[in-house]
Amino acid sequence: MNITFEHDYQQKILNMRFAEPTTIGSDADVMNWRQTWLNALKSWHSPYKAVIDGSQLRLGLDANEPAIKAALGRMEKVLSGFFLKKAVIWGIEKDFADLMPFAYAETEDAAWEAIGQRKTRGPAEPVDFRSSIQLQNHFRQHVVELSFSADAVLDSKEKLQALRSKLTNNLMQWHSAWSMLIDCTHLEISAELHADWELMVKFFRGFFLKEVLGYTPKRKDLAYPFQVYRARHNAAGRLEGEGLFSGEDADCKSRKS
Secondary structure, X not given: OOEEEEEEOOOOEEEEEEOOOEEEOOHHHHHHHHHHHHHOOOOOOOOEEEEEEOOOEEEOOOOOHHHHHHHHHHHHHHHHOOOEEEEEEEOOOHHHHOOOOOEEEOOHHHHHHHOOXXXXXXXXXXXXXXXXXXXXXXXXXXXEEEEXXXXXXXXXXXXXXXXXXXHHHHHHHOOOOEEEEEEOOOEEEOHHHHHHHHHHHHHHHOOOEEEEEEEOOOOOOOOOOOEEEOOHHHHHHHHOOOOOOOOOOOXXXXXXX
């Protein structure tokens, strides 16, 4: 089941979207959704609300509706035990919504209003850029690994702000020093943005950032505002052993103001 999740740890909101047409027609489909959702909660340790984009979600034509409703109810009960306070789904047909244990909203804006938030909208291109950003936390190695799901060109301050915002949100999980490892396979950074990149790095150094290294440049002729190695293991080896403690060890008192 192809579902994308965006975690807003500051506002305590999980934004969920079905990335391709998906049919719920059996208990097994509901279980698949439940397990995918649970897998996305590994980084959550506090109550949250969920907004679900169901525009790609369909009820199977031959689905046993009472059985589906019961399975969805069990899913909601399990998720409530894993910090879910409220979920709102939008984009599905009304007859399907009647089976859902979650609140229903006719539009995306109405869904965000239902959880007490107003969705922030920006220019289309930076939003698309933001959706391609992927972050993986390696707490024991005190490394945040940045990659992109598709070709990405960092060529505007709006895109840089989108990256900075997503990194800042991710840092809600961190309380100690970290380094950033960047997969450059899909990444280009405009030369005009190098100075602004350095300003962003300076900002994050106030939040425990130690070093930024990249690996696997998209093309040999590209220049990056940080050291880039040909292979991941070379960049990771450079970072190995730099810290004296695990990223899971809290060090909040040392945080710079």
